[in-house]
Amino acid sequence: MEKNELREQDIAMLALELVVPLVVGDILDGREAFDEVAEYTLHEMIGEMAPDTALLCLSLSAGVVARHYRDIPLCGALVKETDRIIEEYAALWIANKNRTASIGDAEIRDLLVYIPEDLEAIADILDAAQPMIMRQNDTAGILCELLSLQALAHSEAAQIRLEEINLPALSRNPEKVADNVIPFPGTRR
DSSP states (O other), rough: GGGGGOOHHHHHHHHHHHOOHHHHHHHHHTTTTTTTTHHHHHHHHTTTTTTHHHHHHHHHHHHHHHTTTTTTTHHHHHHHHHHHHHHHHHHHHHHHHHTTTTOHHHHHHHHHHHHHHHHHHHHHHHHHHHHHHHHHHHHHHHHHHHHHHHHHHHOOOOOOHHHHOOOOOOOOOOOOOOSOOOOOOOOOO
């Protein structure tokens, strides 16, 4: 399965496998209660995932929230970002899980180095959209906060893992430098 060959069926199967996106949808649709136990359970479920799995889970879950609140401009950006992440990572994750494809170390390494940044991107957009979503629905706002916290925690875990295997995290943002300092325009490093 090539990266660009994801079908709706593949994404549905991935959501079913990861469970959390389905639970988030059920909570937003009022089919599931969202209390302290549910919140704790979601934290535990996501927290136990490896960073690459959490990235897909959080992308699917954040996409569910964003699609419920499409009228909020930042939710459109969140849908685009989560769709991009799913497009980039899901086929490889599915192939690796099912062992249906031979995955080269270079291909895996090429994706791994971006996981911390992609998790941070989800967290940043969720954080920015959360106050507007909270005004429309308290539960959805709390879900945004939960997903953002998990994205940041997994971003840190992914960064540590990359350092353990001596892979530097990379950035798709050319303005971002290796030490995460953005120099003031006109200054030299």
